[in-house]
Amino acid sequence: MADTIPLGRTDRFLLKLESADTPAHTASLSTFKLPAGAHPGFIRDLVQELSEQAVTAPPFNYVLAQKGDTAWTVLPPEDIDLDYHVRHSALPWPGGERELGSLISRLHARPLDFNRPLWELNVIEGLENGRFATYLKMHHALADGAAVIGILTDSLSTNSDEPPKAPWARSFATTLREERESIQPPEQPAAQSLLQALGKVATSVRTRPASGFVGPFVAPKSVFNTKITGARRYATQQIELQRLKAIGAREKVSVNDAFLAILSSALRRYLQEIDELPDRPLVAAVPAATLRETQDGLGNSVTVIYASLATNLEDPVERMHVISESMRQGKQFISELNQQQIAILNGLVLLPAAFLNTIGGGTPSRPIVNVTISNVQGPRHTLWFGQAECEALYPCSMIVQAQALNITARGYRDHINLGIVGARDSLPSIQRLAVYTLEALEEIEQRLGL
Amino acid sequence: MADTIPLGRTDRFLLKLESADTPAHTASLSTFKLPAGAHPGFIRDLVQELSEQAVTAPPFNYVLAQKGDTAWTVLPPEDIDLDYHVRHSALPWPGGERELGSLISRLHARPLDFNRPLWELNVIEGLENGRFATYLKMHHALADGAAVIGILTDSLSTNSDEPPKAPWARSFATTLREERESIQPPEQPAAQSLLQALGKVATSVRTRPASGFVGPFVAPKSVFNTKITGARRYATQQIELQRLKAIGAREKVSVNDAFLAILSSALRRYLQEIDELPDRPLVAAVPAATLRETQDGLGNSVTVIYASLATNLEDPVERMHVISESMRQGKQFISELNQQQIAILNGLVLLPAAFLNTIGGGTPSRPIVNVTISNVQGPRHTLWFGQAECEALYPCSMIVQAQALNITARGYRDHINLGIVGARDSLPSIQRLAVYTLEALEEIEQRLGL
Numbered sequence: 001m002a003d004t005i006p007l008g009r010t011d012r013f014l015l016k017l018e019s020a021d022t023p024a025h026t027a028s029l030s031t032f033k034l035p036a037g038a039h040p041g042f043i044r045d046l047v048q049e050l051s052e053q054a055v056t057a058p059p060f061n062y063v064l065a066q067k068g069d070t071a072w073t074v075l076p077p078e079d080i081d082l083d084y085h086v087r088h089s090a091l092p093w094p095g096g097e098r099e100l101g102s103l104i105s106r107l108h109a110r111p112l113d114f115n116r117p118l119w120e121l122n123v124i125e126g127l128e129n130g131r132f133a134t135y136l137k138m139h140h141a142l143a144d145g146a147a148v149i150g151i152l153t154d155s156l157s158t159n160s161d162e163p164p165k166a167p168w169a170r171s172f173a174t175t176l177r178e179e180r181e182s183i184q185p186p187e188q189p190a191a192q193s194l195l196q197a198l199g200k201v202a203t204s205v206r207t208r209p210a211s212g213f214v215g216p217f218v219a220p221k222s223v224f225n226t227k228i229t230g231a232r233r234y235a236t237q238q239i240e241l242q243r244l245k246a247i248g249a250r251e252k253v254s255v256n257d258a259f260l261a262i263l264s265s266a267l268r269r270y271l272q273e274i275d276e277l278p279d280r281p282l283v284a285a286v287p288a289a290t291l292r293e294t295q296d297g298l299g300n301s302v303t304v305i306y307a308s309l310a311t312n313l314e315d316p317v318e319r320m321h322v323i324s325e326s327m328r329q330g331k332q333f334i335s336e337l338n339q340q341q342i343a344i345l346n347g348l349v350l351l352p353a354a355f356l357n358t359i360g361g362g363t364p365s366r367p368i369v370n371v372t373i374s375n376v377q378g379p380r381h382t383l384w385f386g387q388a389e390c391e392a393l394y395p396c397s398m399i400v401q402a403q404a405l406n407i408t409a410r411g412y413r414d415h416i417n418l419g420i421v422g423a424r425d426s427l428p429s430i431q432r433l434a435v436y437t438l439e440a441l442e443e444i445e446q447r448l449g450l
Numbered sequence: 451m452a453d454t455i456p457l458g459r460t461d462r463f464l465l466k467l468e469s470a471d472t473p474a475h476t477a478s479l480s481t482f483k484l485p486a487g488a489h490p491g492f493i494r495d496l497v498q499e500l501s502e503q504a505v506t507a508p509p510f511n512y513v514l515a516q517k518g519d520t521a522w523t524v525l526p527p528e529d530i531d532l533d534y535h536v537r538h539s540a541l542p543w544p545g546g547e548r549e550l551g552s553l554i555s556r557l558h559a560r561p562l563d564f565n566r567p568l569w570e571l572n573v574i575e576g577l578e579n580g581r582f583a584t585y586l587k588m589h590h591a592l593a594d595g596a597a598v599i600g601i602l603t604d605s606l607s608t609n610s611d612e613p614p615k616a617p618w619a620r621s622f623a624t625t626l627r628e629e630r631e632s633i634q635p636p637e638q639p640a641a642q643s644l645l646q647a648l649g650k651v652a653t654s655v656r657t658r659p660a661s662g663f664v665g666p667f668v669a670p671k672s673v674f675n676t677k678i679t680g681a682r683r684y685a686t687q688q689i690e691l692q693r694l695k696a697i698g699a700r701e702k703v704s705v706n707d708a709f710l711a712i713l714s715s716a717l718r719r720y721l722q723e724i725d726e727l728p729d730r731p732l733v734a735a736v737p738a739a740t741l742r743e744t745q746d747g748l749g750n751s752v753t754v755i756y757a758s759l760a761t762n763l764e765d766p767v768e769r770m771h772v773i774s775e776s777m778r779q780g781k782q783f784i785s786e787l788n789q790q791q792i793a794i795l796n797g798l799v800l801l802p803a804a805f806l807n808t809i810g811g812g813t814p815s816r817p818i819v820n821v822t823i824s825n826v827q828g829p830r831h832t833l834w835f836g837q838a839e840c841e842a843l844y845p846c847s848m849i850v851q852a853q854a855l856n857i858t859a860r861g862y863r864d865h866i867n868l869g870i871v872g873a874r875d876s877l878p879s880i881q882r883l884a885v886y887t888l889e890a891l892e893e894i895e896q897r898l899g900l
Contacts, residue, residue, distance in 0.1 A: 020564070040543045084681060084874065087556070088549070090542040092575050093490045099538070106537070110560055114470070115679040115875070125542050229565040231534060424534065425565070 003074035005062065011141040012070060017353060017400060018139075021230045023111040025118070026145035027137040027396035028152050029104055029236070029419065034130045035387035043125040043132055046164060046386070047088045050121070053169035055080045059142040060168035063117050080117060091126035100127065101234050101431060107135055108396055108421065109232045118142055121167070131391065136167065145397045146376055149410055156383035156390055164386035214308045214326055216348045216368045220278035223271070224405045225352070225367035228423035236394045237418040237434040241411065243441060246450050251317065253324040256375055258444075259416065260284065260327070261320035263373055263407060264309040265440030266433050271311070274428065282309040285349045285369040286327070304346045305330035306369060316444045353400030371405050372397075378411040395419040405430070453524035455512065461591040462520060467803060467850060468589075471680045473561040475568070476595035477587040477846035478602050479554055479686070479869065484580045485837035493575040493582055496614060496836070497538045500571070503619035505530045509592040510618035513567050530567060536616075541576035550577065551684050551881060557585055558846055558871065559682045568592055571617070581841065586617065595847045596826055599860055606833035606840055614836035664758045664776055666798045666818045670728035673721070674855045675802070675817035678873035686844045687868040687884040691861065693891060696900050701767065703774040706825055708894075709866065710734065710777070711770035713823055713857060714759040715890030716883050721761070724878065732759040735799045735819040736777070754796045755780035756819065766894045803850035821855050822847075828861040844869040855880070 007015070017024040034042060054077035055061045061080060062072035089107075091099040103124065112118045118139030125132045138148050155167040219225075239259070247258040264282070271277035286305045307330055310322035334342060348368050374397075383390040394417045395408035404423040409416045418437065422430040457465070467474040484492060504527035505511045511530060512522035539557075541549040553574065562568045568589030575582045588598050605617040669675075689709070697708040714732070721727035736755045757780055760772035784792060798818050824847075833840040844867045845858035854873035859866045868887065872880040 020561070043542060081875070088542045088552070090540040090576060092493060092538045092540040102538070111470070113680055115681075126540060230563055231565075425531070 004071040005058075005074065006071045007069070007141065013350075014139070014141040015064075015068075018111070020111065021228060022353070022398075022400050023109070023230065024140045024398055024400075025108075025112055025137050026140055026143075026148055026398050027108060027135055028145075028149045029133060029135050029394040029396050030152060030385075031127065031131055031133045031391045031394075032385055032388040033391060034132060038130075043123055044088065047086055047123050049164060050123070050166045051082050051086045053166035055082060055085075055117070055168045057168050057170055059138075060117055060119055062142060064114060066114075075117065084113075084116065085120055087120060087122045089122045089124045091124060093126075095126040095128040097236065098431075100124070100133065101236070104135060104234045104396065105232045105424070107137065108234055109230050109424075111230075112137065112139055119168075132388070134385075135396070137396075140398055145374075145395050145408060149378070149393055149395060153379055153383060153393065156385055158381060158383065160384040160387050160389070162384070162386070164388075214281075214283050214306050214330070216283075216306055216345065218280075219283035219367040219370045220280040221367060222278055222282065222370045223274070223276040223426060224370050225402050226404055226423075226426045228399060228401060228404050229425050231424035232399075233422045233424050233427065233430045234396060235420045235431040235434040236392075237420070237437050238392060239409075239416045239418065239437070239441060241414050241416055243445065243450075244416070247320075247444060247448065250448050250450065251320060253320060254327075256286075256288075257320060257324040257327060259375055259409065260286070260307065260309065260323050260373060261316060262437055262440040262444060264311055264319055264323060265316050265443065266436035267309065267371070268311045269436050269440075270430075270433050273432075277311065280312060281322075282311045282370040283307065283367075284309050284371050284373045286330075287372070287374045288331070303334050303342055304349055305334065306345075309370075315447075316440065317447050320444070349403075350400065352402035367402065369403075371407065372403065373407045373409075375409040375416065376411070380411075380413060382413060392417045397421050399423060407433075455508075455522040455524065457520050457522065457591065463800075464589070464591040465514075465518075467800075468561070470561065471678060472803070472848075472850050473559070473680065474590045474848055474850075475558075475562055475587050476590055476593075476598055476848050477558060477585055478595075478599045479550075479583060479585050479844040479846050480602060480835075481577065481581055481583045481841045481844075482835055482838040483841060484582060488580075493573055494538065497536055497573050499614060500573070500616045501532050501536045503616035505532060505535075505567070505618045507618050507620055509588075510567055510569055512592060514564060516564075525567065534563075534566065535570055537570060537572045539572045539574045541574060543576075545576040545578040547686065548881075550574070550583065551686070554585060554684045554846065555682045555874070557587065558684055559680050559874075561680075562587065562589055569618075582838070584835070585846070587846075590848055595824075595845050595858060599826075599828070599843055599845060603829055603833060603843065606835055608831055608833065610834040610837050610839070612834070612836070614838075664731075664733050664756050664780070666733075666756055666795070668730075669733035669817040669820045670730040671817060672728050672732065672820045673724070673726040673876060674820050675852050676854055676873075676876045678849060678851060678854050679875050681874035682849075683872045683874050683877065683880045684846060685870045685881040685884040686842075687870070687887050688842060689859075689866045689868065689887070689891060691864050691866055693895065693900075694866070697770075697894060697898060700898050700900065701770060703770060704777075706736075706738075707770060707774040707777060709825055709859065710736070710757065710759065710773050710823060711766060712887055712890040712894060714761055714769055714773060715766050715893065716886035717759065717821070718761045719886050719890075720880075720883050723882075727761065730762060731772075732761045732820040733757070733817075734759050734821050734823045736780075737822070737824045738781070752796070753784050753792055754799055755784065756795075759820075765897075766890065767897050770894070799853075800850065802852035817852065819853075821857065822853065823857045823859075825859040825866065826861070830861075830863060832863060842867045847871050849873060857883075 014024050056077060061075045063075050065073060091103060107122060120137045122135040127133055136148060136152055151167050155165050155170045244255045244258040248255050267282060268277060284307050286307050288303060288305050305327060307323060308326040310319040313319045352368060378393060393410055393412045395410050396419045397406040397408045399406050399421055404426040406421045409418045420430055420433050464474050506527060511525045513525050515523060541553060557572060570587045572585040577583055586598055586602050601617050605615050605620045694705045694708040698705050717732060718727060734757050736757050737752055738755050755777060757773060758776040760769040763769045763772060802818060828843060843860055843862045845860050846869045847856040847858045849856050849871055854876040856871045859868045870880055870883050
């Protein structure tokens with residue numbers, strides 16, 4: 001009899017989110033340098049080499065009997081059509097950021113095939129300056145965005161002497177569930193207790209001092225909180241960590257506060273240009289790992305902090321300080337909540353999507369949050385894929401109904417790598433956000449004389 | 451108020467066939483020679499040039515409000531996101547038939563976005579020997595396979611001096627509906643009269659002499675008549691028309707008979723190799739235009755001829771004569787039917803798909819037909835896409851539940867171009883069919899001393 005693995009509540013919910021308009025997968029885009037003197041068939045040989053490594057590592061061998069299933073079946077390697085999952089692609093000339101973004105947008109829009117294990121790896125040749133890329137896509141019910149990058153980095157090596165190793169053939173180090181389980185969707189059967197707990201959170205929010213603190217439900221209406229369709233736009237950007245550190249040190253704010261400040265500038269300019277900047281400040285959901293007491297003692301826990309992006313203010317330095325204070329108060333607020341309240345606060349991010357995808361109805365008149373902005377640390381040392389040096393690791397997150405934009409960043413070596421995912425029909429030219437982010441960094445450096 | 455166009459019965463039926471496992475679009479793949487001295491940005495400029503030609507020609511500007519809609523809305527050009535529909539793709543090195551087939555398989559498996567007009571054009575660079583390709587995909591409810599090729603050839607020019615013209619910007623010459631309307635699905639509301647008419651056809655079939663004549667419902671069970679999933683395999687082949695003519699002239703059979711004979715050899719060998727050759731001969735549905743009396747006088751009409759492929763016989767020449775006789779009797783049989791009976795005979799090809807997709811249930815225990823093989827004449831003169839010479843036009847047809855294989859051929863200049871579409875999970879390595887077709891041609895030439 002085949003091995004089966006029951007689906008958790010979050011996984012079942014993520015399968016319910018799956019639709020043609022909201023395919024519920026996340027991905028990781030990585031770029032690599034071709035080794036010196038690589039022959040034209042280098043990528044073809046690499047794809048071949050990967051296709052010969054049998055699928056032995058979970059969850060690459062998990063399959064659903066049907067979409068509504070409540071358990072994964074574990075497939076033996078010979079039942080997995082690896083030539084289907086491992087795909088060789090190419091960029092048209094000149095193979096720049098524009099061509100790469102365009103291909104990733106299309107790949108990210110395409111739903112996974114539910115007749116098979118829910119993942120695909122594209123190996124993409126033709127990047128300018130002697131480079132190639134990989135795009136690893138997995139269903140969110142198998143692994144969250146952080147886990148996809150974790151799986152990928154685990155399969156890379158810290159030295160260039162090892163042969164390239166397929167993520168599905170490796171020994172299993174990454175925890176797939178830890179972060180995801182902490183961001184749980186609202187539990188539908190227990191609507192009563194959900195409402196009670198929501199009430200507690202709402203009361204806590206109302207009784208906070210007004211100075212800079214924001215909670216859920218105070219976000220203004222925005223172009224980001226609309227119904228979305230299936231097509232995507234994708235853009236990337238790299239930011240030198242040292243430049244954010246210099247700003248933080250000068251102004252006594254964290255690197256993440258500086259990061260949020262330049263994104264705030266970019267979002268503000270983008271919204272101004274399409275004449276959609278709300279009067280009230282945008283609110284971002286910022287997932288953050290915090291040290292806190294758990295049942296088992298002290299542990300790492302992921303919470304969502306609701307932060308004002310202060311987009312009502314013009315001055316970027318003033319804005320950064322308001323953001324920083326808002327983050328501080330958000331952390332303070334969370335430290336006073338019990339585990340149940342935190343779980344509910346975290347789950348609120350998915351509430352509109354839950355209603356729109358599984359219950360139906362229009363977009364909520366009151367956004368719970370405007371945009372999700374996530375920034376996770378990553379490996380500081382150089383990683384290798386065989387003899388190919390990894391240049392960058394970009395996240396490529398899921399967006400859901402009523403949340404048309406997701407900005408996720410991941411550290412690698414001395415850079416922060418941004419992956420910006422937007423709904424094509426709601427958000428024109430989101431590539432501009434990537435450009436404006438760097439311009440905002442320069443602007444704030446100039447203001448501070450750095 | 452927006453213009454609307456009601457959907458015909460066939461179009462509504464084709465929308466019902468749409469599912470993740472059976473996306474109901476057809477396509478045309480064309481290959482072109484790059485003009486001498488084309489610079490590396492030639493394709494990029496071509497895509498740009500096409501993207502600047504507004505969508506004015508129906509049905510490129512038709513959209514459904516929702517999938518179950520019964521009318522198209524006609525969109526003004528400014529409401530169509532042409533950068534979405536026109537896509538620039540590339541083949542990995544070395545850009546051979548294998549890489550092209552692999553990309554087309556993936557493109558053909560991907561459903562169209564029902565939020566937009568149901569078509570996409572991919573312009574594909576990187577074919578070996580200084581060539582590029584286009585892949586035009588349209589939903590079957592907008593245009594059938596023959597119409598897609600017709601639309602494409604209409605947009606090409608007979609001389610190389612004209613600038614490249616987008617199919618959606620041209621004056622409208624091709625009839626989109628003529629052929630399709632003649633192959634109508636069984637009408638569901640009038641089940642009673644359908645059954646009566648079916649009875650008539652069945653009686654006609656039973657009362658025919660047994661010598662070579664086959665009708666529907668006599669096909670053996672085969673690996674082609676299974677449930678299919680969404681992934682596809684695609685292969686192409688070119689056959690010199692002159693070689694088929696020589697065989698036909700020598701043996702007093704038609705070019706199409708010779709064509710069916712070599713496909714029969716290829717199918718026979720393929721099935722033998724996977725140990726799936728039925729004892730009884732395979733039956734092919736062969737759409738054919740015939741001259742016949744219509745209500746308005748004599749006219750062109752498309753019918754489906756049911757032909758034995760004589761795959762029970764080993765000798766290719768003997769097999770060709772049985773096929774030829776079966777085709778002759780099939781034509782004779784159809785000439786004796788009235789219009790209603792012909793419509794029903796034609797519609798039978800879609801009956802299992804209709805039941806499986808719209809009514810549900812398993813695959814029929816008795817296949818109505820094993821495989822569809824279509825061969826349509828095409829332009830004899832050279833066509834140009836701007837300064838790029840068109841080398842070949844391949845069809846890329848739809849497959850449906852219980853019909854996992856479709857072989858469609860189109861004439862262009864002095865060649866017949868085959869497009870073979872199969873369900874990936876049902877049919878391994880269908881590229882072999884393309885190879886075996888040419889080997890079968892050589893075999894029969896040797897037998898005849900040609």
